[in-house]
Amino acid sequence: MSSGPALVSILRQDSYLIASVHTALDDSEMIRLRNNLVEQIGRYRSNGVIIDVAALDVLDSFGAKTLATIAEMARLRGALTVIVGIQPDVAFAMVQLGMGTAGVPTALDLEEGLAYLNARVPRRPVRGPLGD
Amino acid sequence: MSSGPALVSILRQDSYLIASVHTALDDSEMIRLRNNLVEQIGRYRSNGVIIDVAALDVLDSFGAKTLATIAEMARLRGALTVIVGIQPDVAFAMVQLGMGTAGVPTALDLEEGLAYLNARVPRRPVRGPLGD
Structure with missing residues (x-):
């Protein structure tokens, strides 16, 4: 599972994390994305998270639910998603199946x-190399 | 079906889309309106959608449901409806028949x-006075 191209790339831009999903994820991969993101919010003290799903042409109910979970977990960790x-x-599929991202x-x-x-996210003064 | 007067006109005003429904729409026409609107939100990067149903003297349950679907799809695409x-x-009919637009x-x-x-829609920084 660790071989092959990355399914999700998580980049850091200032105090934001940008997660780009490159392909449809199965349930275990969604959970790994969730855990990675929440862990990195703490490590990098991020206060904003962007999840880019433009490459997805399908999203199942577990995926939609996990995205909502990530957003709520991030909020509890102090980051807006x-x-x-x-x-x-x-x-359309999300609306029809009633699996909206419910407030995300x-x-x-x-x-x-x-x-x-x-x-919406308060600016943070850019930290120089001394801060790291 | 493609001849005759336009049943719906979709105008663009700044970052808004304004869809005016001129006559009662059947189901397939409602679906076409939905698809056109959602597609144009992406093409024109619209962040607000107005659906004007002033010309309608009747709206069936499918129509009301489709309006709600449009609003939720637009939200998922980043536009407020x-x-x-x-x-x-x-x-009166919508209330009596319990087919409200549920939160729209x-x-x-x-x-x-x-x-x-x-x-409610954040201003585009394209025009107008700059200011943080």
């Missing part, structure tokens, strides 16, 4: 997601 | 709908 890039077909903020794409966080 | 112009008879914001008319969006 926004989900970006939900494709029209995925949006969403945005059209990465740019809008960053704007959303920038408008 | 408000339905305007629900006529008294339509409002509504406003009296187009002007109120625009005011609703203006108060």
Whole structure:
């Protein structure tokens, strides 16, 4: 399982974490994404998380539920989560099946997601090398 | 079906989409409206949608449900939806038949709908005075 291309890449930009999902994830991979993100929020003291699902053309109910769980766990750890890039077909399926992301903020794409966080997350002074 | 007057016109005003329904729509026309709106949200990066149903004197349960679906899909794509112009008879029928738009914001008319969006949708930093 550790071989092959990365299914999710988690980048750090200032105080944000940006998780890009590159392909459909099965349940165990969703859980690993959840654990990785929540762990990195603590390690990097992130206060904003963007989950980019633009590459997904399908999202099952477990995946949608896990995204909502991640957002709530992140909130409890002090970070605001926004989900970006939900494709029209995925949006339709989520609504029809009643598995909305229930209150998780969403945005059209990465740019809008960053704007959303920038408008809501308090700025943190950039730390120099002494701070690390 | 493609001949004749347009049943719905979708106009773009800044970052909003304004869909005016001119006549009663059957199910397939409602679905086409849904797909067009959701597609245009992505194409034009809209963050607000107004659906004007002032010309409708009847709205069946499928229509009401589809309006709610549009609103939720738009939210998942990062846009806020408000339905305007629900006529008294339509409002009465919707309440009596229990087919409310379940949480979708509504406003009296187009002007109120625009005011609703203006108060809630973050301004684009493209134009207007800059300020942090």
